[in-house]
Amino acid sequence: MQTAGVLVVTIDNAPVNALSADVRGGLMAALAAAEGDAEIRAVVVTGAGKTFIGGADIKEFGKPPVEPMLPAVIDRLEGFSKPVVAALNGAALGGGLEVALGCHHRIAASGAKLGLPEVKLGIVPGAGGTQRLPRLTGIPAAIDIIASGRMVPAAEALSLGIVDAVATENLLDAAVAAAADLAGKSLRRTAELAVPTSTAEENEAAAAKARARAKGQTSPLEAVRLVLATQNAAFADGIADERATFLRLRDSQEAAALRHVFFAERAAAKVEGLEGVEPRPVSTIGVVGTGLMGSGIAVAALDAGYTVIGIEQTSEAAEKGKERITALLDRNLKSGRIDAKGKAERLSRLIVSGNIGNLAKADLVIEAVFDDLDVKTLLFQRLDGIVRPDAILATNTSYLDPDVIAAATQHPERVLGLHFFSPANVMKLLEVVRGAKTLPDVLATGLAVARKLNKLPIVTGVCEGFIGNRIFSAYRREAEFLLEDGALPQDIDAAMEAYGMAMGPFAVFDLAGLEIAWARRKRQAATRDPAARYVDIPDRLCEAGRFGQKSGRGWYRYVDGKRTIDPAVTELIEASRAAKGLTPRAIDADEIVSRLLKAMADEGQALLAEGIAARASDIDLVMINGYGFPAYRGGPMFAAAAKAGAA
Numbered sequence: 197m198q199t200a201g202v203l204v205v206t207i208d209n210a211p212v213n214a215l216s217a218d219v220r221g222g223l224m225a226a227l228a229a230a231e232g233d234a235e236i237r238a239v240v241v242t243g244a245g246k247t248f249i250g251g252a253d254i255k256e257f258g259k260p261p262v263e264p265m266l267p268a269v270i271d272r273l274e275g276f277s278k279p280v281v282a283a284l285n286g287a288a289l290g291g292g293l294e295v296a297l298g299c300h301h302r303i304a305a306s307g308a309k310l311g312l313p314e315v316k317l318g319i320v321p322g323a324g325g326t327q328r329l330p331r332l333t334g335i336p337a338a339i340d341i342i343a344s345g346r347m348v349p350a351a352e353a354l355s356l357g358i359v360d361a362v363a364t365e366n367l368l369d370a371a372v373a374a375a376a377d378l379a380g381k382s383l384r385r386t387a388e389l390a391v392p393t394s395t396a397e398e399n400e401a402a403a404a405k406a407r408a409r410a411k412g413q414t415s416p417l418e419a420v421r422l423v424l425a426t427q428n429a430a431f432a433d434g435i436a437d438e439r440a441t442f443l444r445l446r447d448s449q450e451a452a453a454l455r456h457v458f459f460a461e462r463a464a465a466k467v468e469g470l471e472g473v474e475p476r477p478v479s480t481i482g483v484v485g486t487g488l489m490g491s492g493i494a495v496a497a498l499d500a501g502y503t504v505i506g507i508e509q510t511s512e513a514a515e516k517g518k519e520r521i522t523a524l525l526d527r528n529l530k531s532g533r534i535d536a537k538g539k540a541e542r543l544s545r546l547i548v549s550g551n552i553g554n555l556a557k558a559d560l561v562i563e564a565v566f567d568d569l570d571v572k573t574l575l576f577q578r579l580d581g582i583v584r585p586d587a588i589l590a591t592n593t594s595y596l597d598p599d600v601i602a603a604a605t606q607h608p609e610r611v612l613g614l615h616f617f618s619p620a621n622v623m624k625l626l627e628v629v630r631g632a633k634t635l636p637d638v639l640a641t642g643l644a645v646a647r648k649l650n651k652l653p654i655v656t657g658v659c660e661g662f663i664g665n666r667i668f669s670a671y672r673r674e675a676e677f678l679l680e681d682g683a684l685p686q687d688i689d690a691a692m693e694a695y696g697m698a699m700g701p702f703a704v705f706d707l708a709g710l711e712i713a714w715a716r717r718k719r720q721a722a723t724r725d726p727a728a729r730y731v732d733i734p735d736r737l738c739e740a741g742r743f744g745q746k747s748g749r750g751w752y753r754y755v756d757g758k759r760t761i762d763p764a765v766t767e768l769i770e771a772s773r774a775a776k777g778l779t780p781r782a783i784d785a786d787e788i789v790s791r792l793l794k795a796m797a798d799e800g801q802a803l804l805a806e807g808i809a810a811r812a813s814d815i816d817l818v819m820i821n822g823y824g825f826p827a828y829r830g831g832p833m834f835a836a837a838a839k840a841g842a843a
């Protein structure tokens with residue numbers, strides 16, 4: 197399109213205008229045409245639909261390169277003799293922002309978001325992002341943006357100097373006017389700008405923060421190095437280093453794992469049997485039980501804009517529940533996540549009472565009471581008679597059978613499981629449990645609500661522990677076998693933490709508390725297969741009054757909250773081995789990691805065979821988002837498959 201001597205080039209490559217080979221070729225062709233046409237005095241580049249450019253085409257990674265390559269396209273844009281203005285109509289990410297940085301002027305729509313999220317794919321920007329961005333923002337801000345991969349809203353991008361203006365009215369009109377205005381003037385080329393000065397302390401502070409956040413991942417460290425180099429290196433040298441680093445990382449295992457996670461998240465949204473099924477409308481959510489879990493769920497629902505009805509058994513308990521919810525909101529106020537107005541507005545959408553009859557107004561009721569079958573079935577019977585016929589009932593049980601809970605109602609088809617992870621207002625994972633009788637639109641509603649709560653919902657079938665806790669049990673079992681075989685808790689934790697787990701298994705057990713698992717083992721004792729291997733060390737530990745971090749002693753001793761190795765635990769383990777006549781052997785970190793990964797992956801295969809999980813990648817997402825598995829390893833199923841492929 198051409199207006200007043202300005203050629204508007206619109207990138208139209210649904211769904212996100214990724215920079216596929218055709219788009220790169222198309223941009224080059226448009227520039228060539230504009231060059232030769234004396235009528236055209238300036239160019240505007242924009243995107244069709246709601247995205248400017250979603251970045252390089254991730255689906256092309258791993259395939260043979262096709263000319264023109266992106267850096268060449270951006271060099272051509274930047275070196276163009278006529279002004280090129282980027283009109284950022286929506287997300288400008290990765291290569292998309294790099295295209296914009298190569299333009300001579302940038303205008304963003306007020307809702308546009310900018311970012312270089314490459315580190316989240318295990319790579320660094322590969323088309324000038326690490327070299328051009330610091331020339332606009334200075335080094336500390338560029339480190340923050342590139343090493344975190346975060347999205348920068350338009351207003352912040354303006355204050356950081358990434359864009360030159362934010363359009364308040366028609367973006368395209370503003371961009372065309374700016375382009376026409378620049379025609380014939382000298383052009384501001386980002387590559388030619390000096391990097392704004394910042395002190396060594398400021399640079400180092402930003403770098404240290406980014407390195408601490410990287411937690412074993414390589415790409416953020418490389419991004420920091422490349423940005424810091426802009427202090428001294430010439431632009432061309434920096435670009436060459438960036439491209440070589442990008443190509444090296446693109447072929448790394450870390451990048452393959454993170455690409456897998458990216459596509460896994462999109463695949464998880466596609467649930468068999470729900471094509472074309474409309475979710476039911478939900479605006480009011482009831483939460484029964486406002487303890488640790490229920491108060492977190494209530495805050496997540498308030499944050500997402502729902503009206504929340506909290507229910508407790510008595511008005512005194514309701515008062516306490518309201519205090520817990522308010523305390524969580526206060527914490528978010530203190531950390532700056534919400535402001536005082538936001539807190540007041542949330543509280544205006546909250547009622548907590550001892551009157552269960554209030555739930556007649558709820559569209560969805562989430563139960564978060566004590567995990568006991570009698571308690572839950574009685575509650576569901578009552579709820580069944582109180583809520584509207586079209587309202588949905590959800591149980592937050594971790595281990596009980598939702599089908600048994602549903603069977604206590606007249607309408608099991610409107611019951612599903614919504615298994616939150618603690619703290620429920622923070623953790624991304626939400627297991628959405630499809631019961632034997634759950635209707636498709638009930639499941640679809642669970643998923644829609646989960647997404648509005650800003651969760652990553654993963655659909656699971658019914659089994660003891662669903663996907664996550666079932667795999668975690670297998671992990672726990674193998675960790676206990678390792679203890680008997682010769683490893684100590686600190687060896688196992690150190691190996692898994694070096695692998696990238698947020699915490700080693702024994703530190704996690706201590707944090708969660710050991711008594712619930714102990715009670716379960718005692719319950720299961722009568723039905724346990726006597727031929728199956730059983731490790732009694734955790735029982736000995738509990739008998740010695742060691743219940744984990746809360747009691748100051750568990751697999752470790754806790755001094756001022758800090759875990760320290762306790763020789764008493766080593767003695768207890770040695771005594772247990774000796775009582776069974778076992779001879780310990782040295783077990784190295786490689787064996788620890790291999791055995792624990794295999795235990796998780798084998799259990800995952802069983803879940804797939806039983807139809808509990810729909811795909812291996814769903815299992816990976818559960819372990820990454822609920823159990824501290826490092827995303828850059830791709831999840832246990834991906835890691836096991838990669839290991840098998842490499843062997």
Ligand code: 3HC
Pocket residue numbers: 211212214247250251252253254255266287289290291292294313314317320321322323325459462463
């Ligand atoms: N390449 C290929 N496909 C992409 C893609 C990309 N960069 N980004 C998104 N897609 C696909 C998704 O896989 C999905 O496909 P599907 O429908 O078949 O499942 C579809 O586009 C829609 O994606 P979303 O569901 O994520 O759509 P949203 O509207 O929710 O979000 C988005 C849009 C914010 C652009 C989001 O898709 C996103 O964050 N994309 C990735 C952005 C990114 O990481 N870019 C950097 C790429 S690396 C790079 O640019 C290297 C450069 O420096 C050289």
